[in-house]
Amino acid sequence: MNERQGRAVKLSTKGRYGIKAMVDLALEYESGNTVSIATLAHSQNISEAYLERQIVSLKKAGLVESARGVFGGYRLTRSPEFINVGEILRALEGKTTIVDCVDGSVMKSCDNACSCSARPLWLKLQARIDDVLNSTTLQDMAEDYDAQIKFINSKKGDTGNASLS
């Protein structure tokens, strides 16, 4: 009784903004440039202050590094192909488990786990979700995005430049 947790694969703004920011950083990874929070926030039409807090989480998790001062900003610490979205979401939201009793590490808050009629379902769901999250890399996402932009531009008869800022 008295359970409290809105957690889950909730895909709150936290997770969504953070992931999109990471894709933006992935697109800039080759160039070696840093990207400022202002630029990232502007690209998504969101508050700089709010995005900053997500980036801090990503930095703590070691996924991005920062440079202060003029021309400062953020860049990925690893190549996009070695960063999967599962890591990113975990950095941003703490967990990606839909209920506590399927969290491999802890086995808390479920007294009767082994006789629970719903647990097999939760496990199956969790497995499918983990599968997608852990197998999708930032590079995959960046490529999808590039292709999408090129497609849109080709329909508009544009030259097809897809860049940030």
Next chain:
Amino acid sequence: MNERQGRAVKLSTKGRYGIKAMVDLALEYESGNTVSIATLAHSQNISEAYLERQIVSLKKAGLVESARGVFGGYRLTRSPEFINVGEILRALEGKTTIVDCVDGSVMKSCDNACSCSARPLWLKLQARIDDVLNSTTLQDMAEDYDAQIKFINSKKGDTGNASLS
């Protein structure tokens, strides 16, 4: 900016309690008996008043029917094999979409859906989740549960009676 929605496949208590209650009802379906809220709530160690509110949602959705008065209670309106957990969760939580922009029916709250770098990922995730939710029936869950109980009882050297109440 300013997004507000804790929705998602959040697996709150609402969804979890409701689903487990439905499994209990599924186990009693063959007998034709109704099961009271008191019994259902007791089986999960939760508040009757709180579970009642979930059952009301399930009734509104046409998944259960009720009988009032002494010996009253609830029973499924259909055979467990024709009720999937997706329906149940939708009845309890309203939606099972992880973000609005992957909701097939509405296409709201995402101005730049077609150029969103994260949308392909959300779509993939959503598809996996829907797949599990819509392909798992109450009957599947009841069978899993029965098997589990029998297994536990056999290890205890019991006769293997798995019943409610």
Next chain:
DNA sequence: ATAATTCCAACCTGAAAGGTAGGATTTTGA
């Protein structure tokens, strides 16, 4: 110096999760 940036910490707000209380109505059966 100063402008652009990251860094940091506190604070605010509304909505929803999770839960409770209490009574009206219906039905069975002693």
Next chain:
DNA sequence: TCAAAATCCTACCTTTCAGGTTGGAATTAT
């Protein structure tokens, strides 16, 4: 006929958290 067992119904309460703001200190290139 009346009491008990149930659903039905509505209003309320409390805590947490998503989502966001504010303001300033520290750092760094020009």
